[in-house]
Amino acid sequence: MAENIKIKYLIIGGGVAGTTAAETLRQNDPDGSIAIVSDEPYPFYSRIMLSKPNFFLGKLPFENIFLKKENWYQEHNINFIGGISANNLDPQKKTVSLSDGQNIEYEKLLLAIGGCARRWQIKGSDKKGICYLRTLDEAKEIIDAIKTAQKAVCIGGGFVSFETCELLRMKNIDTTLLVMEPYFWANLLDEESGLMIEDAIQKGGVKIFKNETTEEVLGDKKVKGLKTKTGKEFDADMVVVGIGIMCPVNTFQKNELAVGRGILANEYLETNLPDVWTAGDSAEFKDIILNEQVMLGNWVNAQMQGRVAALNMLGKKQPFRMVSFYTTTAFGLNIAFVGNVRIEEGVTIIKRGSRESGSFGRILIKDGEIIGATLMNRTNEMAPISKLIENNFKITGHEKELADADFDLKKLV
Amino acid sequence: MVKQIKKVLVNRDLCIGAASCIAVMPEVFELDGENKAVLIQKGGVKNSGPATIDAFDVSSVNQETLRMAAESCPTKAIFLYDEDGGQIYPD
Numbered sequence: 001m002a003e004n005i006k007i008k009y010l011i012i013g014g015g016v017a018g019t020t021a022a023e024t025l026r027q028n029d030p031d032g033s034i035a036i037v038s039d040e041p042y043p044f045y046s047r048i049m050l051s052k053p054n055f056f057l058g059k060l061p062f063e064n065i066f067l068k069k070e071n072w073y074q075e076h077n078i079n080f081i082g083g084i085s086a087n088n089l090d091p092q093k094k095t096v097s098l099s100d101g102q103n104i105e106y107e108k109l110l111l112a113i114g115g116c117a118r119r120w121q122i123k124g125s126d127k128k129g130i131c132y133l134r135t136l137d138e139a140k141e142i143i144d145a146i147k148t149a150q151k152a153v154c155i156g157g158g159f160v161s162f163e164t165c166e167l168l169r170m171k172n173i174d175t176t177l178l179v180m181e182p183y184f185w186a187n188l189l190d191e192e193s194g195l196m197i198e199d200a201i202q203k204g205g206v207k208i209f210k211n212e213t214t215e216e217v218l219g220d221k222k223v224k225g226l227k228t229k230t231g232k233e234f235d236a237d238m239v240v241v242g243i244g245i246m247c248p249v250n251t252f253q254k255n256e257l258a259v260g261r262g263i264l265a266n267e268y269l270e271t272n273l274p275d276v277w278t279a280g281d282s283a284e285f286k287d288i289i290l291n292e293q294v295m296l297g298n299w300v301n302a303q304m305q306g307r308v309a310a311l312n313m314l315g316k317k318q319p320f321r322m323v324s325f326y327t328t329t330a331f332g333l334n335i336a337f338v339g340n341v342r343i344e345e346g347v348t349i350i351k352r353g354s355r356e357s358g359s360f361g362r363i364l365i366k367d368g369e370i371i372g373a374t375l376m377n378r379t380n381e382m383a384p385i386s387k388l389i390e391n392n393f394k395i396t397g398h399e400k401e402l403a404d405a406d407f408d409l410k411k412l413v
Numbered sequence: 414m415v416k417q418i419k420k421v422l423v424n425r426d427l428c429i430g431a432a433s434c435i436a437v438m439p440e441v442f443e444l445d446g447e448n449k450a451v452l453i454q455k456g457g458v459k460n461s462g463p464a465t466i467d468a469f470d471v472s473s474v475n476q477e478t479l480r481m482a483a484e485s486c487p488t489k490a491i492f493l494y495d496e497d498g499g500q501i502y503p504d
Contacts, residue, residue, distance in 0.1 A: 046487040046489070049488055054427065064489055067484060068484070299431050300435075303436055303485060304436050327431075327448060329429065379447070379448040380445075380448065382448065383444060
């Protein structure tokens with residue numbers, strides 16, 4: 001039997017959380033062995049850039065997507081094991097087995113496994129021309145497809161559709177958007193905000209059909225069109241499916257790792273297993289500002305969590321504390337989410353502005369404090385709202401100011 | 414020899430306000446009203462540069478941290494230059 005490879009700090013996942021963790025570990029421990037296992041063969045690249053026009057339309061050299069070159073790993077004495085996936089975790093023996101048959105014995109383990117694009121489970125969804133947008137290889141497929149596509153359909157009312165529709169229109173591709181819900185981004189926004197996004201998308205030349213669920217992908221080997229449950233048919237050379245992200249927790253969960261939607265962790269990003277941490281999109285962690293278990297999918301959150309998890313792996317006891325935010329821009333509309341934007345029991349909303357006025361914000365209140373906000377063309381309010389959330393600002397007596405679209409929120413900080 | 418960073422510029426067309434730089438170096442970077450990164454300089458000056466590192470409103474600038482801040486940008490919007498104006502990053 002082959003002997004286990006011993007690594008002091010083993011990181012599963014080569015994205016922003018895993019790479020930032022490796023960087024932080026090396027800064028603080030010049031000699032400890034570090035390995036990153038990534039199921040993608042590429043060095044650390046910018047997932048954010050994948051859906052940005054500069055990259056997509058070839059305005060920037062393709063190599064610009066890479067944020068670390070291959071020699072960075074050597075220079076920092078980090079063993080990068082790319083194109084290999086982690087298959088199993090044995091928390092008793094403290095080993096992880098890899099898809100190439102290797103076993104790695106760790107002292108400290110970070111699971112920064114991220115998420116993957118939720119797959120379409122309908123008849124014909126395996127045909128050529130059905131695209132997803134999460135990994136570099138997936139983006140390459142879309143870049144290839146848009147070279148010849150004349151008609152495209154985007155599926156889903158979220159950020160992938162929002163940004164992809166614009167890219168397709170920039171290439172003058174006839175684009176249709178199918179949304180299952182009654183309005184765009186219905187899981188996170190109210191109807192007024194959703195309609196505002198639809199206004200922008202439609203103005204950009206995209207046809208939108210709502211309350212439409214696809215029943216079947218038409219065509220032979222390659223997609224030719226879609227048929228929905230209401231009986232409508234749409235022609236398409238390519239389809240981009242943006243129906244959410246899921247964390248592949250199944251890989252590890254059989255070994256006592258506590259999971260929910262993601263990998264469960266406390267405020268130190270420690271999992272229930274000794275010497276095992278998680279960070280980034282895969283972490284369902286205890287948010288000490290909101291005082292609840294949350295899971296976030298955004299770049300700076302993953303970056304910060306990678307750093308904090310690494311510090312904790314080094315033995316410093318540092319809680320993760322950050323008001324998260326997320327922004328996206330397309331069709332001239334800026335959308336921002338701050339803090340927790342899910343409507344749960346006991347949450348009330350204060351509105352600022354309106355769809356008609358071109359800028360509209362919603363501030364979410366729970367137990368007399370701000371817990372989050374959604375902002376359409378009001379991104380300049382992100383910073384003050386973050387501060388108000390972080391400072392546990394009490395809204396009593398300030399309701400009118402919060403509801404006044406012209407009131408400068410910085411005055412409350 | 415590692416080249417010393419002398420000047421910094423944020424390309425506002427590339428910046429998307431992901432705030433990675435702020436996470437790394439909050440004493441130098443912040444987001445402005447348009448959600449773009451600006452450099453915090455002496456005398457309350459805040460703009461996207463170009464600005465020399467001596468103008469930053471901090472007592473000393475850690476070269477390695479500044480490079481990390483630029484490298485962390487997911488859209489490569491932060492440009493670093495040496496004394497002779499040569500571009501250090503993106504390289």
